[in-house]
Amino acid sequence: MLEKRNPIPVAEAIQKVMLYAREGEKERVPLTEAYGRYLAEDLYADHDVPPFDRSPYDGFAIRAADSALASLDHPVELEVIETIGAGQVAAKAVAAFQAVRIMTGAPIPDGCDAVVMLELAKQYERNGKTYISIKRPFRSGDNISFQGEDVKKGEVLAEKGTFINPGVQALLATFGYSEVKVAQKPKIGIAATGNELLDVSEPLVPGKIRNSNAYMIQAQVLRSGATPVDLGKLPDDPDQCLAAIEQALPDVDFLITTGGVSVGDYDYLPVIYERLGAEVLFNKVAMRPGSVTTVAQLDGKLLFGLSGNPSACYVGYELFVRPVVRTMLYSSTPHLYKTKAILLEDFTKPNPFTRFVRSYVSAQGGQLYASPVGMDKSNIVTSLAKANALTVLPGGTRGFVKGDLVDVWLLDSEEGSAQ
Amino acid sequence: MLEKRNPIPVAEAIQKVMLYAREGEKERVPLTEAYGRYLAEDLYADHDVPPFDRSPYDGFAIRAADSALASLDHPVELEVIETIGAGQVAAKAVAAFQAVRIMTGAPIPDGCDAVVMLELAKQYERNGKTYISIKRPFRSGDNISFQGEDVKKGEVLAEKGTFINPGVQALLATFGYSEVKVAQKPKIGIAATGNELLDVSEPLVPGKIRNSNAYMIQAQVLRSGATPVDLGKLPDDPDQCLAAIEQALPDVDFLITTGGVSVGDYDYLPVIYERLGAEVLFNKVAMRPGSVTTVAQLDGKLLFGLSGNPSACYVGYELFVRPVVRTMLYSSTPHLYKTKAILLEDFTKPNPFTRFVRSYVSAQGGQLYASPVGMDKSNIVTSLAKANALTVLPGGTRGFVKGDLVDVWLLDSEEGSAQ
Structure with missing residues (x-):
């Protein structure tokens, strides 16, 4: 029987x-419903980031060569011929000793190759024209975010199986995924x-x-x-x-x-x-x-x-x-995230079978510690609420004592392990 | 200006x-919609757990005193007068040298005070009656899960503000919360x-x-x-x-x-x-x-x-x-979970301001390590997708080098810190 x-x-x-x-x-969902799902296809860049050379600061776009001789004693004067905000494109050609007032994120006007931060330029009017004076030289490329310096078009930015967290959601928006192919x-x-x-x-x-x-x-x-x-x-x-x-x-x-x-x-x-x-x-x-x-x-x-x-x-x-x-869900690391922690209690009872002890893992000073939660009787429901890990004690051993480094499998981690 | x-x-x-x-x-939601929400009220036990003395094993409920003289050479014979499954209650009174066949989770019959596991009893028929023989004594209380040994009625099992994870959901079900008051x-x-x-x-x-x-x-x-x-x-x-x-x-x-x-x-x-x-x-x-x-x-x-x-x-x-x-959401630990990790890269540039460096924290051998993800230029969107932590480097310091123990604030942890 x-x-x-x-x-x-x-x-x-x-x-x-x-x-x-x-x-x-796979299924398609609107981007606004993508958070918390898993990518069913690789996410790639549909354009360079930045998509054009742009200013990371509020300031003035200049031709670096014009500033070569600038110093505290001999400031260089530049005429400000135009103002462009983010989303605008310069309309005028920039000639020698001219500058363009430029906002954060705006494209660098043709001919300019450096940006002077607002606080480093002294601005004034004369005869109805606007000028700045600068007191130090700038090199070509100073204070410019160059096209493609973050991401090149076609680059794979997140692989299929990736959990869509806020950062991935930002990438999806940046690269025009108004709909996202996610795992059903x-x-x-x-x-x-x-x-x-x-x-x-x-x-x-x-x-x-x-x-x-x-x-x-x-x-x-x-x-x-x-x-x-x-x-x-x-x-x-x-x-x-x-x-x-x-x-x-x-x-x-x-x-x-x-x-x-x-x-x-x-x-x-x-x-x-x-x-x-x-x-x-x-x-x-x-x-x-x-x-x-x-x-x-x-x-x-x-x-x-x-x-x-x-x-x-x-x-x-x-x-x-x-x-x-x-x-x-396309994960290549489908198992619980596995790591190690220092055991905070004795487990001296030998057991022929591998034990999975409901535990609370905390980090103190960069070190992980595992505390069993509640008595480890398998019919106790209350300890599950406090567990964020399983401490894994292999069978056939003589037991474990406080201070031992033991295997822990984390329950709440969005990440996983391949094995 | x-x-x-x-x-x-x-x-x-x-x-x-x-x-x-x-x-x-606060709002009420059905238990099936409670996962992932936050308790708006303390969760307390509406009854003892176990709610009655019960058997943790399949076996036979006995009166321990009857087994006092049992040994390998002189087994004790008990008559099995009834069988009860989980969810059933014994109908008969158990007299001296009688036993009840009992399933896991079934209530201990009145008069019995120990359970013999199925594999430790030899069962046989004689004259239309069922008997078992046992070869060792049992003490009163052996193999019994006692009423209230896990949880006492009225006990607070999870405080308001608790994230409803699968273990909390199990508690809610156990204690009859078919609707749950959660934070709006x-x-x-x-x-x-x-x-x-x-x-x-x-x-x-x-x-x-x-x-x-x-x-x-x-x-x-x-x-x-x-x-x-x-x-x-x-x-x-x-x-x-x-x-x-x-x-x-x-x-x-x-x-x-x-x-x-x-x-x-x-x-x-x-x-x-x-x-x-x-x-x-x-x-x-x-x-x-x-x-x-x-x-x-x-x-x-x-x-x-x-x-x-x-x-x-x-x-x-x-x-x-x-x-x-x-x-x-009623949390008493509303801030990001704060801990420490060993820095895996140099950050020698001094900065008057506190830096929050997008980082990937991993656990190796029980120790947390922080790797900055991507270049730390504040206009780079791509690194956010891979970050699971912010490494916090206080301003006014001389910089940090690989191997330094630094503060990390975890982004994906359901737990938080009070400060």
């Missing part, structure tokens, strides 16, 4: 899932199992708990860049359950179920997978929490059977679902 | 703005100034550039948790401009303008502030980029005059607007 399962290492389990990861579809959001079906589950709006009754996993996963789906599709609670009857899943599958990219994957009498997901004709990739992983995490595939579509235990469910999503979501 | 401005230190400028920061309004998103009007600005969909023409700041700020507004209100481009005429601002103000919590705050002939924001009757809090900050950043207040409503230079505009938002937004 008690099914024997063979636990596989975490890395191997992730690898098995990633065999089915593929890039997703994968649709992820979420179904809960468990006779003990009440909906969030139901009052508590003896023996029952509210369904928190579905709401938690929904938020994890959103955080990872996908769209949750709420499939409610699966019916208790295997036939109805099978029918519900078969009906839901065509409309989603992945299906997540929570609960029902253990070896208890009421854990019927293994039966469902069998009746669906799905191939089970693994049904036991050498990790805590989440050892019963089960993943199957049906015609290349992944079915994630996450544990009904909230912490195990949470970890299962981040380890196995997030990377396939991010791959659909 | 050249107005003299008195630069104030960055910290003082921030302080002057924060005098006008206030908490915002502040509405921020964004208007661009500058005759040189083309809309993103317009083709480039000589002397003009596309308006990237409005789109960048729009994304910054979203990242900080607020709602952007696009007010387009301000008209060139001061009267029309004044009218446009007066019309927009009642509908927004803050107004941001980009450009027009410098001392050029076409920088008319100072005039507008004067005609509005707004009090200018400062119009020069001892920082680069963004020294011309101007902030005014009118009847307590903040008017942010950010520089038209993209990098200065970006920094101005994060330093001055973000903390007032986060304060409206």
Whole structure:
């Protein structure tokens, strides 16, 4: 009656899932809706930046040669023949010892090759004409932002898969992307199992708990860049359950179920997978929490059977679902961002399985520190709210002590890791 | 003609703005829309967790005293009188040397005080009755998750201002928050100034550039948790401009303008502030980029005059607007998350003003490192896309060299700093 399962290492389990990861579809959105999405194509420059030689300051555009002999004792006088603002173009030709009053961002008039900042020029009128005097020489090119010095036309500025942050949004605007090709959001079906589950709006009754996993996963789906599709609670009857899943599958990219994957009498997901004709990739992983995490595939579509235990469910999503979501979003670094931190508490209990300890990582003086949050019992929901990382303690070791440098996988980082 | 401005230190400028920061309004949203919002009220437990003594494993609930003499040589036999799944409650009273088959999450039957895991019990049938034998003693409380051991009813689990991440969402579900009181998103009007600005969909023409700041700020507004209100481009005429601002103000919590705050002939924001009757809090900050950043207040409503230079505009938002937004969202840590990192490049040029260097901070071996991204010329838009931090180099120093531990303010962190 008690099914024997063979636990596989975490890395191997992730690898098995990633065999089915593929890039997703694209869609066009207006630039005003691009923030927070992922580029589905490389972003390239449609013009040089700056697009023309321009002034970075308010001041006067001059011919540098005219200023060659300027000094404190012998200022050089230039006639100001025109004023141009940003967005305007000089109308007149600039001759020897002439200058143009120029605003920040305005194009350098033909013939001029330097800009004198406003505060370095003394301006005055004489006989109805405007003059400036300058007391030092300028070299050709002084105070000019040259065409293309920031970006050359055709340059790739951000690769597909890039998260559209405010800086990328600015680039998109600069280069005329009034519409942006972004990755379509994968649709992820979420179904809960468990006779003990009440909906969030139901009052508590003896023996029952509210369904928190579905709401938690929904938020994890959103955080990872996908769209949750709420499939409610699966019916208790295997036939109805099978029918519900078969009906839901065509409309989603992945299906997540929570609960029902253990070896208890009421854990019927293994039966469902069998009746669906799905191939089970693994049904036991050498990790805590989440050892019963089960993943199957049906015609290349992944079915994630996450544990009904909230912490195990949470970890299962981040380890196995997030990377396939991010791959659909064109990321080349689809896994959680991996780094190291100094452990702030002892973890001396040896464990044959790799532990994923919900942790809060903080930076002090440029050094990262990891504090486990709450007791690490896998049924504690409250610690998830404060965790921003998983501390990864490999199995088969003698435990870890305060001060050890340990692996941490960051949960909130928009960046990821390739492996 | 050249107005003299008195630069104030960055910290003082921030302080002057924060005098006008206030908490915002609240609204109710369904739990399914709560992810990514901010709690407007403390989240407290409406019941103990676990809500009853329950089994963390599949197994058998027993009376521990019955197992006192169990050993390998002298197993103890118990009669299994009932089976209860999660969500069910035991119907029978358990007498001496009786046990109940129990599933993960099910309530411990009255009279039982320990759980034997499935794999530690040998189960068999005899005369139509089910028995188990166990080969070791159990103590009272073994393998029981006790009522309230995770959370006690009434406990505050997350304070107002908390960002609703997947873990908080799980808590909200667990404690029956089918609707959640969240902070209303502040509405921020964004208007661009500058005759040189083309809309993103317009083709480039000589002397003009596309308006990237409005789109960048729009994304910054979203990242900080607020709602952007696009007010387009301000008209060139001061009267029309004044009218446009007066019309927009009642509908927004803050107004941001980009450009027009410098001392050029076409920088008319100072005039507008004067005609509005707004009090200018400062119009020069001892920082680069963004020294011309101007902030005014009118009847307590903040008017942010950010520089038209993209990098200065970006920094101005994060330093001055973000903390007032986060304060409206009830955060007690409204400023950018501040920490330190090891500088990976020399910055030997001394500067009287504090520099905010767009940087990429990475973690290697538990240590944070800061690399400036792109050349640090304030008119370079491309480096903003890759920046995830501002390296802060105080003015009045002799410069910084590779290997120095410097201040970094993180841009993408959901967390913040109190100061």
